[in-house]
Amino acid sequence: MHNAPEHVRVLVIGSGPSGWTASLYLSRAMLHPTVLAGDQIGGQLMLTTEIENFPGTLDGTQGPALMMRMREQAEKFGTRVIESIVTRVDFSARPFTVWASIAGEEKAFTADAVLISTGAQSILTGANGEQELIGRGVSTCAVCDAPFYRGKNVIVVGGGDSAMEDTLALTKYADEITIVHRRDSFRASKIMQERVLTHPKVRVRWNSAVKEVRGANGVIDSVLIENTQTATVEEMKTQGMFVAIGHRPASDIFKDQILLDEKGYIVTGFALGEASLALAQTRLKNGFVTFPTMTSIEGVFASGDVVDFRYRQASTAAGFGTMASLDIERWLDAQE
């Protein structure tokens, strides 16, 4: 027999910078948020070491410590945190229903408003040894880690705008950057390509794929690179590997419920890009656009990297959470 769902005012799904910041604001607005924290509490920052680009972290703060403090701050003002994994949602009627697995038991919640801040994950190449060396020379965030590669030789994997941006970020510190790309042309915008291809520190290995990442004394030492046309394999010494082949937003369980773009990012009123122009216009007519963080379902909001494919920084995710919490507060007020 199933227990009756528990009703809460606001459910926050996800526990990265966006979810914690939104929860802090929602708590201080006396909306008593409940956070369904997910299987990687703290999100992507739990995989990083030192943080230098979150305002106020001048003292060598580590990613996991920063996330713990964000959680404590939200809890101090009344946020309730449930260690749980959301398994399915029903946004077709209000209040919304969300099911979560808590220590192996499924429990249903109903909520007046839901915030989705489930984040995104970097896509990895899947090369042998890559996973084990994350944070030990393998990085998915050049903006964060480039300063640690001063005077070193590194590789960047990918051929899109992210790979170009990462390469340019690295040129400020590293001695030599080799881009490893699986085809013979880049997907990135022409202007970014030109900046990269004319830079004296940059070389490109076209038609190439990383097959294996090798470590020595626990840190990266070399990569095995396969030529995708001739299948020849070569070992290349390197002191860092930046993977920039895209991100996967954690939106699978919402896909039949709210509008996602073709890559799975949640479309909100904030994303007035081409993909959502028609929706934005409809919304404008209906007045919804006054809630920029609202999704295609009124009362369901989204913030952070599950929406934002462009900036993807802890500070932008946190600010996005602030916006969502203020939108939720205003929207709930308008319902009364």
Ligand code: NAP
């Ligand atoms: P992307 O545009 O999807 O490019 C991914 C790149 O990685 C492609 O070159 C792809 O190769 C390669 N790739 C994919 N899977 C791979 C695999 N398994 N092994 C090796 N290589 C693989 O992703 P993105 O660069 O992260 O950009 C995402 C979006 O954000 C884009 O719309 C981009 O324009 C935008 N963005 C904009 C800026 C900016 O304007 N400043 C900066 C960053 C990102 P193929 O080309 O062969 O498919």
